[in-house]
Amino acid sequence: MAYKITDNCIGCTICAKNCPVGAITGTLREQHAIDGGLCIECGVCGKVCPKGAVEDPSGVPCSKVTKEQWKKPIIDKDACAGCSVCVENCPKDCLEIEDPKFHGDIHTVAQLMFHKEDACIGCMICSKVCPIGAITF
Ligand code: SF4
Numbered sequence: 001m002a003y004k005i006t007d008n009c010i011g012c013t014i015c016a017k018n019c020p021v022g023a024i025t026g027t028l029r030e031q032h033a034i035d036g037g038l039c040i041e042c043g044v045c046g047k048v049c050p051k052g053a054v055e056d057p058s059g060v061p062c063s064k065v066t067k068e069q070w071k072k073p074i075i076d077k078d079a080c081a082g083c084s085v086c087v088e089n090c091p092k093d094c095l096e097i098e099d100p101k102f103h104g105d106i107h108t109v110a111q112l113m114f115h116k117e118d119a120c121i122g123c124m125i126c127s128k129v130c131p132i133g134a135i136t137f
C-alpha cells in the first residue's frame with residue numbers, strides 16, 4: 001500500500017517537488033496523483049502538504065510538519081560496520097563513508113558521516129535498511 005492523494009488537493013505541486021523518487025504527478029491547480037509502484041513510503045508528501053490532502057498507507061490523513069521538526073538520523077558510530085547499504089539507499093545522498101586517509105590506511109575505520117544534513121527528508125530509509133540497527137530516529 002502506498003500513500004494516496006485525496007480530492008482535498010489544490011494542485012499546489014509542493015509534494016511533487018519534494019518526493020525523492022518522482023512518484024507524484026499532476027498539473028498546477030489540478031488534483032495530483034501518486035504512482036504506488038514508485039512510492040517508497042517516505043512520508044514527505046504528507047509532511048509538506050498544506051491541505052492535508054495526503055493519506056498514509058493506512059488511510060490516515062497526514063498533518064503538515066515544519067521542516068525544523070523533521071526527524072534526523074542518529075548514527076551509532078561504534079556500531080556502524082561501514083557497509084554502505086544506507087549510503088546507497090538514501091534518496092537524497094545525505095550519507096557517506098569516510099575514505100581512508102591514504103593508500104593502505106588500515107587505521108581509518110570506515111565511518112558513516114551525515115554530510116548533507118540540510119538535504120535529509122527524514123524518510124527513515126537509512127534506518128530501515130541498516131543490517132545492524134546502527135541508525136535510529
Ligand atoms: S510517500 Fe514519499 S515516495 Fe511516496 S509519494 Fe510521498 S514523497 Fe513520494
Ligand code: SF4
Nearest residue numbers: 009010012013015049
Ligand atoms: S502538496 Fe497537497 S495540495 Fe499540494 S499538490 Fe500535493 S497533495 Fe495537492
